[in-house]
Amino acid sequence: MSTSMNTDHQHKVCPWWVAYTFDNFLRRKIDPADKVLSQWVRPGMTVMDFGCGLGHYAIGAAKIMDGRGKVIAVDLQEKMLEIAMKRAAKAGVDYMITPVRCSAYSIGYSGELDFIVAGNVLHETPDYCEVLRGFHGMLNSGGQVYFTEPKNHLKEEQFQTEIEAARQSGFKAEQLPTSFYARRGVLTRI
Numbered sequence: 001m002s003t004s005m006n007t008d009h010q011h012k013v014c015p016w017w018v019a020y021t022f023d024n025f026l027r028r029k030i031d032p033a034d035k036v037l038s039q040w041v042r043p044g045m046t047v048m049d050f051g052c053g054l055g056h057y058a059i060g061a062a063k064i065m066d067g068r069g070k071v072i073a074v075d076l077q078e079k080m081l082e083i084a085m086k087r088a089a090k091a092g093v094d095y096m097i098t099p100v101r102c103s104a105y106s107i108g109y110s111g112e113l114d115f116i117v118a119g120n121v122l123h124e125t126p127d128y129c130e131v132l133r134g135f136h137g138m139l140n141s142g143g144q145v146y147f148t149e150p151k152n153h154l155k156e157e158q159f160q161t162e163i164e165a166a167r168q169s170g171f172k173a174e175q176l177p178t179s180f181y182a183r184r185g186v187l188t189r190i
């Protein structure tokens with residue numbers, strides 16, 4: 001597995017209890033996942049939330065699809081999946097979400113996808129180039145990836161290495177305007 005492009009990233013995995021500090025009611029106000037993802041997610045899609053954490057984007061995608069479509073919520077921490085599914089049940093969309101526990105070196109899902117969201121996770125993986133190639137292999141033609149990285153953990157030049165890695169994996173990559181806490185991009189499978 002190549003790690004040539006990620007040597008400058010810290011691969012520290014966010015502990016489940018730290019996720020409460022940024023995935024809370026305030027975030028849902030300033031970064032409403034259903035509003036953000038509605039630019040790309042449509043009813044009937046199969047969506048993967050990679051590194052789903054407490055379920056911010058998985059729940060947002062499920063709300064948009066409103067019973068038509070499915071969400072695969074992938075994380076390497078069982079506790080994240082457990083809390084995400086509890087939150088999804090509270091939001092009434094747990095029946096649309098399948099939790100999948102992965103390992104650090106394997107995405108853990110191999111079905112076809114229409115859309116992937118990877119929120120604040122690529123820098124935590126041991127090899128984001130490998131993850132991006134995996135995304136490319138699972139997406140249908142024209143399928144897209146929305147990804148974000150926290151400004152406080154990733155400098156602009158590090159974010160650019162991820163954009164470049166996405167291009168090398170066969171994506172058209174577009175950088176989106178930053179939000180107040182995140183660098184953001186959208187990738188289209190070509």
Ligand SMILES: C[S@@+](CC[C@H](N)C(=O)[O-])C[C@H]1O[C@@H](n2cnc3c(N)ncnc32)[C@H](O)[C@@H]1O
Pocket residue numbers: 013014019023050051052053054055056057074075076077080102103104105118119120121124125126
């Ligand atoms: C900073 S949290 C972000 C969670 C969520 N996407 C969000 O934006 O709120 C990063 C998440 O990615 C997960 N993660 C880290 N490395 C991973 C890997 N190699 N494969 C899958 N998930 C991973 C962590 O367990 C954690 O839940």
